[in-house]
Amino acid sequence: MSLIQRIDRPLLFTGILILIIYFVGASMFPQTLTDKYLLQQLQIASYFGVLAAGAMMVILLGHIDLSIPWTMSVAAIMSTAIAGPGGENSIAALSVPAALLFGCVVGLVNGFGVAILRVPSMIWTLGINAVLLGLQVFYTGGFAPQGSASGFMKAIATGHLIGPIPNALFVWLLISVVMVFILRRTPLGRYVYAIGNKEAATYLSGMRTRGVIIACFMWAGFCSALGGVLLAGYADQAYQAMGDPYLLPTIAAVVVGGTHILGGTGKYSGTVMGVLLLTLLSSVLSVLQLAEGYKQIIYGCVIIAMLLSYGRAQKVTA
Amino acid sequence: MADLVIRLRHNTGGLIALILFVVLLIVFIIIHPRFNMLALEATANQGAALALVAMGQTLPVLTGGLDLSIGAVLALSNSVGSELLSGPPWQIALGIVAVIAVGCVCGLINGLIVVFGRIQPIIATLATGAVYTGLALLIRPLPGGAVDESVSEALTYSVGGVIPTPVFIFIGLVLVVWLPLKNSILGRGIYAVGSSEVAAYMSGVPIKGSRLLAYTGAGFFASLGGLFLGFQTLSGDANGGVTYTLNSIAAVVIGGTSLFGGTGGVVGSIFGAYVLRIINSVLLFSGVPSLAQPLFQGAVLIFALMASALRLIGIRNRLDVMS
């Protein structure tokens, strides 16, 4: 019974809080009541949501991926560089696939370090993050990256194919379908939860745990790269350290959504709600035009409040 | 003799950090074009703030937790300091006390949330870090402020012109704060909780008190770091703590403390922090083009981590690597 409580509570609480935040914002600034505003929020949430899907897979394993920021940035730089000035290079079509492939390669390296070298994921992905930062500095020579987003990138990030619905939302939807399918319907999903619970028992039950871990990190790398591509499409360029502000909110969204930070439990629907909540919160705080300091304080307090409601561990007893 | 061997074996991590530090220092001295006491001083100063933060980070890590807000506490302390650390000596002294109090309160809040809120440290301190950064921004929206210069000189120069002051600061902290702490019941409780929380509970170890002490201690050392940074830069910067958090984790790991808790110590973390800083300095003088330096820094960190994987070669039972 308590397990069910833990899983459904996040949905309930995030849902309620989303409504509260929305009405607070709407009462102060009527422009938030428009469809346009809401759809814009969904668009921003989509970029975020893609990142969170990748992060959640790794967190479910009981690990963590701190290389999200620079995987995003380098993927963005790579895609805009290939797309060229104005996004009109002849090879611009390769920009997105190359960036996504890059993300998978980063994930492979992360998975190698964690699954085979058995370095704690926190510190290994931190190191990879630093290497990627170094690569970027070396490559760009300290200047701002050249190149802009290709037409395709702009289309998926900011375009609207079907009525007013942002294309980015479809991207997020696609990623979400894959996530739910893997986690709920495939053996791989079962193994992810099992490893997050007890890697030794999963190994001794005859699972190829190393392969599962590497696959999850590759997925996270893929999602980080996709997030970078989307952001580059949104800004029509890549810029240094564009990924830095996204790391902590991504992890917060996953945890606020009910996934345990140490792995083993969590529903994807919770992650979706967590992303929506934090996106809306961030945006309403901006609209309120508070000083940056107040925004940070409120952001942190909301996360703590959510966790106190349903993220609490059991008391230690024998 | 057997005792010495056992003690050495228990502290291999810290010893490796020490050896690494000495080797790098020697390399640095050799490479440096005009090595003199000033260069040594500068190196000591560059690493001092990180070493202090790393000392603080060690305590929660020993309990099997983590403090991701420690950089923010540093920035907050630094910002508060930039408001208070000027004027007559008694005012500066009060300012120092106030800054340290701020750090301890932040650490205590972290501890209360982790212990009584029973929220996992990683995410709890992630959130409180945002709050502390916000507070720092409210106090110091833009870098600036005023810090007394004479105290600054005393702290950042050398004693007798030979040994940099930070050396004495660290020796003093280890002797006066760390060793008594380690030998106290609560301090041993920190190790016990990190080693096996269930066993500690069954043995009647004061788990709550030990954890509270660990997180408060992290805040304490972070505030010392913020103080030093303030005296060093003569200003306050609310965003100055960003790299310190993750770097402190790297320093703690290099210093031989296990992220799983239960083993390690503060002394190793000091050396770990300086290893990180000296690598930067060595790269600076090594002729590697400045644009390639961040890449080298990252690569060195990765290679150091891969080296820690060498211990796997000797592992014959695959279950041993799964905790």
Next chain:
Amino acid sequence: MPRGPAMTATAEVNPALPNAFLSMEGITKRYGGVTALDDVDFACERHSIHAILGENGAGKSTLIKIMSGVTRADTGRMVLEGKEIEHLSPVDATRAGIVCIFQELSLMPDLSVADNISITNPPGRRGLINQRAQRRRAEELLARVGCEDVNPISRVRDLALSRRQLVEIAKALGRDPKLLILDEATSALTAADVEKVFTILRALRDQGTAILYISHRMAEIEAIADTCTVFRNSRYIQTFKQGERTPEQIVQLMIGREISQIYPPKRPNRPSAEPTLVVENLGWEDRLNGISFSVAPGQIVGLGGLDGQGQREVLLGLFGVLRGVKGKIKLYGREVNVRSPAAAKLPRNAIAMIPEDRKTEGLMLPMSIRDNLSIASLKRFVKAGMINRSLESTRVDAMIDAMRIKIGSPADAVGTLSGGNQQKVVIGKWLMTEAKILLLMDPTRGIDVGTKQEIYALMRKLADDGAAILFYSTDYDELIGMCDRISILYRGEIVRTLIGDDITEQNIVAASLNVDLGVRPAANAGASHG
């Protein structure tokens, strides 16, 4: 029908003794929907070693936890040294001199032996610890339990399990207990170590300590206990003095039904079938050397000997967990190289291993019973990349029925089950992979008599159906009762193999100690060892 003295009501001892050290009345404790203790009365006296018997789930461990303050009872009252108390906290219990040695060790692996021994009451003043005094105290206590060779500053993590259990006992002694509770505290100790511990216990009893002793080893209880109390299904059943009941009667009290025989009958030697598993010159590091044996379908081959002589490593090596294993392994006639448990599980090898520690190696405790049962055989329910949930459910339910696992619903977390039922889930998980070679690592350790019987019957049935079983156990009775052949290991080598009439306790013990008894026919080969 019942043999031995009649089990009359006069044998019951009134639990609420006036001079009891600790007495409890009407104690009830529930964990969610499970009743752990149901209106239980109990008392323990000074100058007495009082054994507590009962299956897992009978309530023994919960009773102990309430006594030591680790858990609180829902209802009931406790009288400690004549004074009625509301409830106990671990601190109160410690102050009252109640010391517990639990099944799960309460040692911190990364701290030194000296630190662990003095963890609750370190010598020193004003919050600081006096290291030298602490070390001296550790040395004294270690000597008392026969561990003079253990350096007090060595880390507990670096000690063998039997040493750790002795350190645990030393730690308890150091707290000057008025009530000493041992809950399966000797499970990894050799007979010689156990005898040393018993000497200490008897001395403590004579000095006035009240001692509670919980163990599943009937032989130990016969040797040490003055009084015995039986619990069954969370209720108090009976208390009687040592000697007033036969082992059969005691077991009957514990499981509440008549048991004819604990071990299923062995099969007479079949015409030699082609061995399923052949091991030639198996070696690994310095722990295994020149191990050779074979197991044919239908055979249960035992690995015996003192703890830590390499038995565990043989099983791990066959399952692919160890690296650098030397020698030849042949399965079904072909030479193979099993590199991982995943490879061992493949249908062409069909090896299964029941690990030693079900909680950390066999189960994912927070996950459902269904998920735990199906995890090793999930591929069989997969079509087009997706799990066929209804097929999985059907098979899982069938296994739960077949193994008679007592559960609420398959969606419950496996961590809510009792130890015996948890072990059944572990075994069931592997049965679902249709394994033909079973490696069992002390599968009945810490499990109640009733479930043990079921596991023995299952083992024999699987063997009869053609499985080859390699069975490691620390319980001589089990080895004698179950195995067609026993290989005794000493220092990583097989020193003796016992077959048929040679399988006696005497021969096993002698071989375990590497003592040559010469050729000697066993006295009563057919005597029941129940």
